[in-house]
Amino acid sequence: MRFELVAFDLYGTLLDVSGLAKRLEPLAGPDAAALLAKWRKAQLERTWREKVYEPFDVVTERALQEVAPGIDAKTRARMCETWLSLPAFPDARQALESLGKARVRRAILSNGTPAMIRAALARADLEVDDVRSADEVRAYKPDPRVYALLPRERTLFVSANGWDAEGAKRNGLTVASIDRGTPPPGLAPDLHVHSLAELAAAIWREQGVRVVKGTELDPNTAQTPGMSRAAAITRARAGAEKIWAGTVTIDPNAKTGAHHHGPVESVIYVVKGRARMRWGETLEYTAEAGPGDFIYVPPYVPHQEINASRDQPLECVLLRSGQEPVVVNLDIAPREPPEEVKWIDPIHKA
DSSP: OOOSEEEEOOBTTTBOGGGHHHHHHHHHOTTHHHHHHHHHHHHHHHHHHOSSOOOHHHHHHHHHHHHOTTSOHHHHHHHHHGGGGOOBOTTHHHHHHHHHHTTOEEEEEESSOHHHHHHHHHHHTOOOSEEEEGGGTTOOTTSHHHHTTSOSTTEEEEESOHHHHHHHHHTTOEEEEEOSSSOOOSSOOSEEESSHHHHHHHHHHHHSOOOOOGGGOBOOSOOOTTOEEEEEEOHHHHOOSSOEEEEEEEOTTOBOOOEEOTTOOEEEEEEESOEEEEESTTSOEEEEEOTTOEEEEOTTOOEEEEEOOSSSOEEEEEEESSSSOOOEEOOOOOOSSOEEOOOOOSSSOO
């Protein structure tokens, strides 16, 4: 699947919570790492336990007061401020930059308040395209309201916290879990990686070149009487944004009904057989094309494809300038006989 948005959990996924221990030592002494572990545990448990919503900075301060009641208010405030300067994991910046180059939007979905998130990202020098906070819905993960802040289609949610990855999966998101030795999610994620670098590589693999085999063409596309279309390159199948490509086959001595494709431009490449095109308000003009020839059909032009051979099928490759399968079938009484048009290249005149 090609993703348009990759949304990251912040604390423990992009930012290393354990990295606070060194910064806390001048304030909490040599046992700072042990205190941080208790603080983080109490912080999360308060988000799961408390019935009345409080912003994450308030939760963070009260969790510290809970596990270290002897710390004075001034020191406690300084310790809480360290959450605004968490260190990033070593591969975080490069992974985000790599996703940007892959034209994937990058977002944060975090329990932190918007101010906390933006301050921490700025301090860690991490760039994303959007920030979504649990504060918007006044609830905490794994509440479904938080995950509903993200679109489900073409979105990948990434977390190194197993409970968070599980919550997102239970709420219908496509999920990547980063295994850093913490408890895994209770539901299998869609993607399991061990680092942000591995995640970026996996997304590049899916976002890159796509090969659609000739045996994998999809006939479930708009049809016109007299021809058979099969889709190859579409948004759903290959992630194409601006083009549609497929094949078209017309039986021997058969023709399509008159139609046009709305605002979409079309290019037809003749692979096999002989194509006769008619176009105009009453299909009053005609021209023919053979193998190796290209046919250009402008927007809104009424036209008709005809297999000029009585015994060979006409096989073509079709390319359109839009994703919507616009086919407007028309009821036209063609003028007979049509006028043959000899096309002359204005650039390479004889």
